[in-house]
Amino acid sequence: MRSNDLHDTIRAAAPGLRGRLVAGASLADLTWFRVGGPAEVLFTPADEDDLAALLAVLDPSVPVTVIGLGSNLIVRDGGIPGVTVRLGGKAFGAIVVDGETIRAGTAVPDMRLAKAAAEESLDGLAFFRGIPGSVGGALRMNAGAHGGETTDVFVEARGIDRRGALRVFDHAEMGFAYRHSSAPEDVIFTQAVFRGRPGDRKAIEAEMERVTAAREAAQPIRERTGGSTFANPEGGKAWQLVDAAGCRGLTRGGAQVSEMHCNFLINRGGATAADIEGLGEEVRRRVRETSGVELRWEIKRIGIPLPSAS
Incomplete structure (x- = not known):
């Protein structure tokens, strides 16, 4: 990815942008898994008009990716080509x-x-x-x-x-x-x-406290995780299928299927995006073999893998 070239092209086409435009920005710290490569260009618009100004001049061939809090997201190790937009402020x-x-x-x-x-x-x-x-x-x-x-x-x-x-x-x-x-x-x-x-x-506040307590008791929310990994199949629960396939606690590199809730993947420290995604695919394979169910990813996976992990 030639970050500086795209950055300079955007600056020349839209010199009035008021938001933050950064070439080669690290994205790992913006995701809950704390993994992933850089954005070719990261844009944080000042407001709605600023976002519109960028999109109006951007070459249609340049990919645009949006990220939010990074909670339900895997950014692959090769990073994200084109412009990554992160809204905030x-x-x-x-x-x-x-x-x-x-x-x-x-x-x-x-x-x-x-x-x-x-x-x-x-x-x-x-x-x-x-x-x-x-x-x-x-x-x-x-x-x-x-x-x-x-x-x-x-x-x-x-x-x-x-x-x-x-x-x-x-x-x-x-x-x-x-x-x-x-x-x-x-x-x-x-x-x-x-x-x-x-x-x-x-x-209402009592209901929210109940929701919070249930979440803390059942989910590894203090780990580096991306939330629920797979969507529940019709008439079933993803975690039950993962458990029945013998995947609770399964590891790959620095990634692990949570012992606490096996529809959560966690970064135990030192995991790569390839470790986490590869572990998820292994879980899907084992579930398919044991139950015939094709689990669908709920976590969004974006970007490109490194050549060694493709």
């Missing part, structure tokens, strides 16, 4: 409550969204307390936990498409399904509106 981290609706930037952590709803006595969003990602990721994968899903409370979302144009999506246009949205891949979501219902603040 006040422009994408604001929350505005208006009656029963909440408008949140896509950089807002899901846990913070749940807390904001509780503070306004809005029920229905407490499940977000159990999701370790951000609003942007929740939109892309219809994130859910503890009986609730993003689709249940979603009203509309807005974002910028690859041409730099503002787009607004209603519920039907998002195409939500289990851990999936069929919204156009070239759209970078910038904010979303959710609707709650009037409730009792103390009861």
